[in-house]
Amino acid sequence: MNGKHITKLGFERAGIGLALAAATERERAGATRDDILAELRAVQANPAAHVTGVYAALAADLLARAAEQGAKAGVALREQPLPYPVWGADLIDAGARTQMDVAMRLPVSRAGALMPDAHVGYGLPIGGVLATENAVIPYGVGVDIGCSMMLSVLPVASTALSTDEARRLLLKHTRFGAGVGFEKRDREDHGVLHESTWEDQPLLRHLHDKATAQVGSSGSGNHFVEFGSLTLERPDLGLEAGHYLAVLSHSGSRGFGAQVANHFTALAQKRHEGLDPAAKKLAWLPLDSEDGQAYWQAMNLAGRYALANHELIHARLARALNVRPLTQVSNSHNLAWTQVVDGQELIVHRKGATPARAGQLGLIPGSMADPGFVVRGRGHAGALDSASHGAGRALGRKAAASTLVKKEVQAYLADRGVTLIGGGIDEAPQAYKRIEDVLERQNELVEVIARFTPRVVRMDTGSEDV
Structure with a gap:
């Protein structure tokens, strides 16, 4: 097995080295080239099924790249913002409310609130409070x-x-x-x-x-x-x-x-x-x-x-x-x-x-x-x-x-x-x-x-x- 065999399968970047390392280990264990190629295709098809064992590192890399590609492909916002309480609504301009509405449409948002000093900022409005699940927003x-x-x-x-x-x-x-x-x-x-x-x-x-x-x-x-x-x-x-x-x-x-x-x-x-x-x-x-x-x-x-x-x-x-x-x-x-x-x-x-x-x-x-x-x-x-x-x-x-x-x-x-x-x-x-x-x-x-x-x-x- 060499790098050409691996790249023909479609592995990229770090995946090439990880696949080659696993293939080398399988060869030492007595597996044939056809067996290894079949196993690599199986890992490609379903990396979640190979998160342990000799292909674990390769599977983890494939899962990470799939998540990255999914993120780049687009993240849908909720059609409507989650409801949130507002204090001092009469003191807050429409721009700050619009920014908070967008924040409450994020798929990771779970709760929020707007304080009476709120005004427009970058991203979340100044005076905005936002609770998210497993996500931090710089x-x-x-x-x-x-x-x-x-x-x-x-x-x-x-x-x-x-x-x-x-x-x-x-x-x-x-x-x-x-x-x-x-x-x-x-x-x-x-x-x-x-x-x-x-x-x-x-x-x-x-x-x-x-x-x-x-x-x-x-x-x-x-x-x-x-x-x-x-x-x-x-x-x-x-x-x-x-x-x-x-x-x-x-x-x-x-x-x-x-x-x-x-x-x-x-x-x-x-x-x-x-x-x-x-x-x-x-x-x-x-x-x-x-x-x-x-x-x-x-x-x-x-x-x-x-x-x-x-x-x-x-x-x-x-x-x-x-x-x-x-x-x-x-x-x-x-x-x-x-x-x-x-x-x-x-x-x-x-x-x-x-x-x-x-x-x-x-x-x-x-x-x-x-x-x-x-x-x-x-x-x-x-x-x-x-x-x-x-x-x-x-x-x-x-x-x-x-x-x-x-x-x-x-x-x-x-x-x-x-x-x-x-x-x-x-x-x-x-x-x-x-x-x-x-x-x-x-x-x-x-x-x-x-x-x-x-x-x-x-x-x-x-x-x-x-």
């Missing part, structure tokens, strides 16, 4: 994997820190923008950079230097670090009622997470080349596939890295004030989790949605000049234990930049006593829904625990400085 998580919030309550009177000092601290101890990080001499270390996980994939090894260079910094867009006042109307969070100085930050996994998202999205789209164009951005990876497991590993590492960025930001500021936080709250809102839904273990994607299990603390910010809130989840099954992750955009970035008036935005900030460092008009408060309206629509999802009022806010410059 764009169901989002490009900024692990994007998250953190609040530190400090043992300092809320009025003790002057605006000038707060501004100086933010300028010195935070960094913002695409590709930006601290100078090497000022960069801090974190345990997440020393995890062995970085060595498990070539992609992660390649991105380790980028992650190291940007650790402890924040991205662009709606990311921020701000000093403000936290108000507790009654004792909670291990604190007495009253007003406290606090730091609130919003950041993610930087360029590292973005490259992970784009890499695995490309793999998912290649796997499902025949997917309906309307659902192209929702291409998925089977969780039990090699690529699916690789994404899951990289996604969770990006989530830990994002929280590490927050930890370093808050540690720098607390150290500069020579204090230790009284308490901290954090949550991620761009991740996928395994979760039991109606007795079945599913993959729950929260793209711009806050986990809100019963008793779970979370953070829901407003805008650069509007309050944010510490909340406690009520564990609503219909919402898949979720809540909004913020106020949500009322205007897209381009619309905000072209329609909002700089003087009016500045007057809004001044009226609320907010000092802004950086920030673009595309992030102006008027570009967002009213946070009070968003919270009102989800009373059954979360309980408000405390109110954060921003005072000095730092962001990236955006499309135009405010």
Whole structure:
């Protein structure tokens, strides 16, 4: 037996070598050429019947290629979306509803929900929650994997820190923008950079230097670090009622997470080349596939890295004030989790949605000049234990930049006593829904625990400085 005999049977690529190896083993066992050719044809005809024994590797390869070809041939969407609950329907534009409808037509979808801050995103809408069976959707998580919030309550009177000092601290101890990080001499270390996980994939090894260079910094867009006042109307969070100085930050996994998202999205789209164009951005990876497991590993590492960025930001500021936080709250809102839904273990994607299990603390910010809130989840099954992750955009970035008036935005900030460092008009408060309206629509999802009022806010410059 040689390669020509194998290729004449129609075996391709790795299958040729696997078939030849099996044929060689059968020859050593005394099988004739005709016997081997007949056996190889039988494996071709029904590989599922040969998943054990000498032809097992060849059969596995044939089954994998059949699955791949089936995916490329086309994946039919459901004719109608599965039903899903919506909170704050009057606040949500038609585009976000259309995107959620497409997501609920995927053959792997099992349940979903739409939060009141929902607006159009790539693939799954921002504010969308989607539960799938044995499938993870990179764009169901989002490009900024692990994007998250953190609040530190400090043992300092809320009025003790002057605006000038707060501004100086933010300028010195935070960094913002695409590709930006601290100078090497000022960069801090974190345990997440020393995890062995970085060595498990070539992609992660390649991105380790980028992650190291940007650790402890924040991205662009709606990311921020701000000093403000936290108000507790009654004792909670291990604190007495009253007003406290606090730091609130919003950041993610930087360029590292973005490259992970784009890499695995490309793999998912290649796997499902025949997917309906309307659902192209929702291409998925089977969780039990090699690529699916690789994404899951990289996604969770990006989530830990994002929280590490927050930890370093808050540690720098607390150290500069020579204090230790009284308490901290954090949550991620761009991740996928395994979760039991109606007795079945599913993959729950929260793209711009806050986990809100019963008793779970979370953070829901407003805008650069509007309050944010510490909340406690009520564990609503219909919402898949979720809540909004913020106020949500009322205007897209381009619309905000072209329609909002700089003087009016500045007057809004001044009226609320907010000092802004950086920030673009595309992030102006008027570009967002009213946070009070968003919270009102989800009373059954979360309980408000405390109110954060921003005072000095730092962001990236955006499309135009405010």
